[in-house]
Each structure stands twice: as structure tokens, then as C-alpha cells.
Amino acid sequence: MTQQQPLLKMQGITKEYFGNRVLTDVSLDLNRGEVLGLVGENGAGKSTLMNILFGMSVIVQTGGYAGKVFIDGKEVSFQNPFDALKAGIGMVHQEFSLIPGFTATENILLNGEILHDNIVTKLFGPRLKTLDLPEMRAIAEKSIELLGVEISPDTLVAEMPVGHRQFTELAREIHRPEMKVLVLDEPTAVLTESEAEVLLTSLRRLAATGIAIIFITHRLQEILDICDRIVILRDGQVVKEIATHDTDIGQVAELMVGRSVDTKAIATATYDTQQETVLAVEHLWVDMPGETVRDVSFEVHKGEIFGIGGLAGQGKLGIPNGIMGLCPAGGTVILHGKPIHLEDPAAALAASMAFVSEDRRGVGLLMEEPLDWNIAFTAMQVQNKFLRPLLGGLIKWRDDRAIRKVTREYIEALEIKCTGVEQPAQELSGGNQQKVCLAKAFGVEPNLLFVSEPTRGIDVGAKALVLKALRRYNSENGTTIVMVSSELEELRSICDRIAIIDEGRVAGILSPAATAKEFGMLMIGKLKNTDDKVVSHA
Structure with missing residues (x-):
């Protein structure tokens, strides 16, 4: 019996962005x-x-990619x-990529409108054909009906709730008769539980018609509920x-985050739980777009890397x-021992806090200015460093x-x-720009340093140097550091304790030596605390 030829085959896909390899020989x-689940960390x-x-x-x-893609x-x-x-x-x-001022029908058939002849076209040519609105509406209704939801094809997208917009996006894709493969990237993220269940039912119905689906989500239970196989x-x-019937949420979560851990770095941590x-x-x-914090509470001790x-x-x-x-922020x-006035960057800096932003180009650096100006600027502004008084202090x-x-x-x-020192920051590589951001923060000699995504978009060698610099600065100066990162193993290699945030709240606080499964379950909201308090293995 001959094996069925795959509808889609991706073979040996490799991709680099500016020297940073992000995909290696993926097949x-x-x-x-078939419904294929595609999962992994950010x-x-x-x-x-x-x-x-x-x-x-x-x-x-950005230079294309290596490898091959086959369809049929x-x-x-x-x-x-x-x-x-x-x-x-x-x-x-x-x-969403919908046009708010258009109806559901107009969005679903965008760039695929049905046109018909009229008296004018017979005189002046086909450029004056008009929309066949009844036919378009019938096609839109059929796509919406296939999804099992009740959306009027005449409703403006601007007037729809978020869930209906997601279904309209999906209807736009499946109405095409040539549709073979449908890729869904976090389709249930904006849906309620009941809407998500309707969507999953719709996807099963679509798969039954022969459409192949690639389903990407962090909600692993949905992956297990709908997918035939999972690629991690x-x-x-x-x-x-692995086939979904051969695994469970715990195993998938562990595989997502279970890289080898630098146990030596964990073992030599100097965090003292008795510190103030x-x-x-x-x-x-x-209220940060895309990263809303709802109710977060935690404490950080002196000299800790949190x-x-x-x-x-x-x-x-x-x-x-x-x-x-x-x-915009609130809370305490x-x-x-002194309260910090929120929504006031100057007050935060005056309180001896510093911040290495995740947006090094937009917030962290003066891209067209030289390195010396970048490194000294904040310390000069906030602390009057690098200024010499003249005329008894009248001039600096x-x-x-x-x-x-x-x-x-x-x-x-x-x-x-x-x-x-006079080279402009914009001429440096991403890794070296990140080091300049660190130098700028170190220059104000903060008591507390926030570092957000310190190794994003830089190569492995630069990552190691950045993490080494943070650890050394912490140990030599006793500076307390709060490090935010999407890469769990970086946190586990350098931090004394790690808080996992889920849906704008602290899901738990673990020791870096906790298992990958525990971290993975916290990340996907599956490890709950019976007393509603923070899990702590520290």
C-alpha cells in the first residue's frame, strides 16, 4: 500500500535575521x-x-530562507x-486585518468581489461593472453558516464584538474555493470560553471537508482537544x-520549556532570604497595550536577582x-520603605531606580548620537554627573x-x-547596542535595576556576555536586579527566584531549580494554588 503524499511538506527550513538564527533545519x-498543533515558547x-x-x-x-516547501x-x-x-x-x-467601515460581506469577499454587467458596461466597457451584492451576500452567509455562528452579513465590523470579528476573519479565509491549508495563529486568544468552543467545533467541521489546519496556541488543552498531531x-x-492521544498537557509543557539548565549558576546563587x-x-x-497588568503583588530582597x-x-x-x-499604572x-509616585519617570529615576527597556531603539538609545553621549546622558540629567561647576556653581x-x-x-x-567612543549607536550590532543600554543604566549606579528582555534579538555569544555582565554587576555592587525575559532558561541561569505572570497576575514564584514541568504548567495557567496564594519553592 503506497503512503499518501502530504498536502504540505516543509523540509529543512532554516532562517536567519541579521546573523541571528531563528530556525534550524525545521521539517x-x-x-x-488533518489538524496539526504547533506549539512552543515565545x-x-x-x-x-x-x-x-x-x-x-x-x-x-531579510534575505529569504534555506530549505524547501512543497504543496501537493x-x-x-x-x-x-x-x-x-x-x-x-x-x-x-x-x-485583525479587517476594514472597520466595511460590512462582514465586504470584508469576507475583499479582493474577491463578484461583479456583473449592466447597461453602462455594454456602452463603455467592463471597467464599469457593478458589485453583485446579492451573490456576495449569499457567499458570505454560506461561510458564516459553516462556522456555526450567528453574524449578520450586513453588520459593520466596527459595530461587532471582538469575538465576531475573529469569526469574520476566519470566514474570509474559508470562502475561497481553492482553500487547502488554513493557518490559525492564537485564534481563541480574544474569545470567551463559549466562543472558543464554537470555533473548535467549526474547525473540526472544516477539517472534515478536507481542509488541512495548522493550529497555533498557548492554550494546550485546545491543542489536545482538536489536533491529530503536535509539533513542538x-x-x-x-x-x-507526537500524536495527541500519546501525550498530555504536562509532557507538552515540559517539552516547550525543558532546555538544559545551567545548574552551576543555580548552585552558586548568593541570594539570602533574610535580607531586607x-x-x-x-x-x-x-495599562500597557498588549501587556496589561491586572493585579500583581511581590517582594524583592536586597541583592537579589528576581x-x-x-x-x-x-x-x-x-x-x-x-x-x-x-x-498608566496604579497600586502601591x-x-x-518609601512609596514611589507612579506615572512619573523622573520620580522613579530620582528614587535610584534604572530601567533597561525591551525597546532599545525606541526608548533605550539615542540612535544618532555617539556612544559616550548615550552612556552619560541619563546620569548627567538626573544626577548632575560629568558636570564641572564654574563661577561658584553659577555655570555647569x-x-x-x-x-x-x-x-x-x-x-x-x-x-x-x-x-x-564617538561612533553613533545606530552603527552597532544589536548585541552591542544592548551592552550600551546596560552601560547607560550602570552609569547611574542604581539601587534597583529593571532589565527587560536584555537578550532579545541578539546572538548566542552576545547573550552570554550580557547575562555575565548582569551577574557580575549584581555580585560586585550588591545591586538588586529585576529581570524580565521571555526566555525561561535565561531566567533560570541567573535569577534567585522567578515569578511567572499569567493573565496579568502572578501565577506563582519558583526557585530556578524547579522542574520544567512546573514552570510550563504555571505559564499555561494549569498549576493552581489551593489557598490562592503564590506557589513558592524558594
């Missing part, structure tokens, strides 16, 4: 009518792999999403492919941005010699690769 296949490579399949422009603009046994290479759509590939992204990505590689509380956060809320992790969009990035005054933040003059001296010291200490 997967997909059969007609940054595991799921979105990049799907962007390659869908011909997204970011792939072509024929090799394809999509240069844009229109090529993918013609080949029968549809994709529903996390962000970690660090840009496939670590496991430096930072106390109580019922913090932060980690904050969790999946994307759960609120971890909102915590430092709220405390440092960059986003106490530093060294910038001490360029001192600025250059301290810049050279940081270039040497952090191994910043550059041509000199």
Missing part, C-alpha cells in the same frame, strides 16, 4: 483534513515558520501572500512530534514599564574628558565592539 508535513520560531509558508514580505526583505508534491516559493493565497494557503493572524518547537528546532525587602509591589495594575517570566501578552513587560512611569510600590560645564574615560571603561568591561 514538518501536513495531510488533507521566540521558538512558530511565527517565522508560518511567515515563510505564507510568503510574508519580512522574509524576502510540487515545490513552491511564495514571494508574497498573494502567491500563497492563489496556492490555497490562508492565514488568520493574531492582529524550541529554540528554532523541532524537539518532538528592597521593593514591595502590591496590587499593581498597568526574575519575571511568562508567555507573550500576559503582562510581564507591563510591570517594569508601569513602575518606571512609562505607562514601596522602595526602601560638561566634563567631556570624564565622559570619554567612563565610556572607555564600559567598552572594555562589557566588551563592546565599536570603533571608539
Whole structure:
């Protein structure tokens, strides 16, 4: 008996962004009518792999990719999403791409409108054809009916609840007669439980018609409920492919986050549980788009490296941005026994806190300015460092010699690769820009340092140097550090305790030596506390 040829086959896919490899030799296949779950931590490579399949422009603009993609046994290479759509590939992204002022019908048939002739076209040609609105409405109704939801095809998208918009996105993809493969990226993230159940039922119905589905979500129970197989990505590689009936949530969660841990780094941690509380956060809320914090409480002790992790969009990035005054926030933040006035960046800096932002280009650096100016600027503004008083203090003059001296010291200490102190920050690689951000923060000699996504978008070698610099600064200066990262193993290698954020709240606080399964279950909201208090293995 001959084996069925896969509808989709991706073979040996490898992708780099500016020297940083994000996918390495990834292969997967997909059969007609099959639902394949694609899971992994943030940054595991799921979105990049799907962007390659869908011909997204970011792939072509960054040098393309290595490997091959086959549809029905024929090799394809999509240069844009229109090529993918013609080949029968549809994709529903996390962000809506609907036109608010259009109806459901108009959005579903966008770029596929049905036209018909009229008296005018007979005189002036086909350019004056008009929309066949009844036919379009009938097609839209059929797509919506297939999904099992009640949405009027005449409703404006702007007037729809969020759940109905998600179903409209899906209806737009499945109405195409050439549809073969449908990619869904976090389709239930904005849905209620009842809406999510309707969607899963709809997907089973679609699969029964022969459409193959790639289902991406962090809600692992949905993966087990609907998928036939699961492919697990970690660090840009496939670590496991398994049938759903042969696994469970615990195993999948462990495989998602279970990289080897630097046990030596954990064993040599110097965290003292008897040290005084430096930072106390109580019922913090932060209104940061995409990273809303609802109710977060925790304490950080003197000299500790406190980690904050969790999946994307759960609120971890909102915590430092709220405390440092960059986003609307409320609740109570106490530093060294004194309350911090929120929504006031100057007050945060004056209280001897510093912040290395996840957005190094937008917030962290003055991209067109030289390195010495970048490193000294905050310390000069907030603490009057590198300023010489003249005329009895009436005039303050910038001490360029001192600025250059301290810049050279940081270039040497952090191994910043550059041509000199006057090189503009924009000319440095991502890893070296991140080191400049660290030097800028170290320069104000803070009592408490927030570091957010310190190794995002930099290569493995640069990551190791950045983490080493943080650990050394902590041990040599006794500076308390709060580190936010999407990469759990980085947190486990450097932190004394790690809080996992889920749905804007602290799901638990664990020792870095806790098992990968425990961390994974906290991340997906499956490890609950019987007394509603924080889990702590510290």
C-alpha cells in the first residue's frame, strides 16, 4: 500500500535575521483534513515558520530562507501572500486585518468581489461593472453558516464584538474555493470560553471537508482537544512530534520549556532570604497595550536577582514599564520603605531606580548620537554627573574628558565592539547596542535595576556576555536586579527566584531549580494554588 503524499511538506527550513538564527533545519508535513498543533515558547520560531509558508514580505526583505516547501508534491516559493493565497494557503493572524467601515460581506469577499454587467458596461466597457451584492451576500452567509455562528452579513465590523470579528476573519479565509491549508495563529486568544468552543467545533467541521489546519496556541488543552498531531518547537528546532492521544498537557509543557539548565549558576546563587525587602509591589495594575497588568503583588530582597517570566501578552513587560512611569499604572510600590509616585519617570529615576527597556531603539538609545553621549546622558540629567561647576556653581560645564574615560571603561568591561567612543549607536550590532543600554543604566549606579528582555534579538555569544555582565554587576555592587525575559532558561541561569505572570497576575514564584514541568504548567495557567496564594519553592 503506497503512503499518501502530504498536502504540505516543509523540509529543512532554516532562517536567519541579521546573523541571528531563528530556525534550524525545521521539517514538518501536513495531510488533507488533518489538524496539526504547533506549539512552543515565545521566540521558538512558530511565527517565522508560518511567515515563510505564507510568503510574508519580512522574509524576502531579510534575505529569504534555506530549505524547501512543497504543496501537493510540487515545490513552491511564495514571494508574497498573494502567491500563497492563489496556492490555497490562508492565514488568520493574531492582529485583525479587517476594514472597520466595511460590512462582514465586504470584508469576507475583499479582493474577491463578484461583479456583473449592466447597461453602462455594454456602452463603455467592463471597467464599469457593478458589485453583485446579492451573490456576495449569499457567499458570505454560506461561510458564516459553516462556522456555526450567528453574524449578520450586513453588520459593520466596527459595530461587532471582538469575538465576531475573529469569526469574520476566519470566514474570509474559508470562502475561497481553492482553500487547502488554513493557518490559525492564537485564534481563541480574544474569545470567551463559549466562543472558543464554537470555533473548535467549526474547525473540526472544516477539517472534515478536507481542509488541512495548522493550529497555533498557548492554550494546550485546545491543542489536545482538536489536533491529530503536535509539533513542538524550541529554540528554532523541532524537539518532538507526537500524536495527541500519546501525550498530555504536562509532557507538552515540559517539552516547550525543558532546555538544559545551567545548574552551576543555580548552585552558586548568593541570594539570602533574610535580607531586607528592597521593593514591595502590591496590587499593581498597568495599562500597557498588549501587556496589561491586572493585579500583581511581590517582594524583592536586597541583592537579589528576581526574575519575571511568562508567555507573550500576559503582562510581564507591563510591570517594569508601569513602575518606571512609562505607562498608566496604579497600586502601591514601596522602595526602601518609601512609596514611589507612579506615572512619573523622573520620580522613579530620582528614587535610584534604572530601567533597561525591551525597546532599545525606541526608548533605550539615542540612535544618532555617539556612544559616550548615550552612556552619560541619563546620569548627567538626573544626577548632575560629568558636570564641572564654574563661577561658584553659577555655570555647569560638561566634563567631556570624564565622559570619554567612563565610556572607555564600559567598552572594555562589557566588551563592546565599536570603533571608539564617538561612533553613533545606530552603527552597532544589536548585541552591542544592548551592552550600551546596560552601560547607560550602570552609569547611574542604581539601587534597583529593571532589565527587560536584555537578550532579545541578539546572538548566542552576545547573550552570554550580557547575562555575565548582569551577574557580575549584581555580585560586585550588591545591586538588586529585576529581570524580565521571555526566555525561561535565561531566567533560570541567573535569577534567585522567578515569578511567572499569567493573565496579568502572578501565577506563582519558583526557585530556578524547579522542574520544567512546573514552570510550563504555571505559564499555561494549569498549576493552581489551593489557598490562592503564590506557589513558592524558594
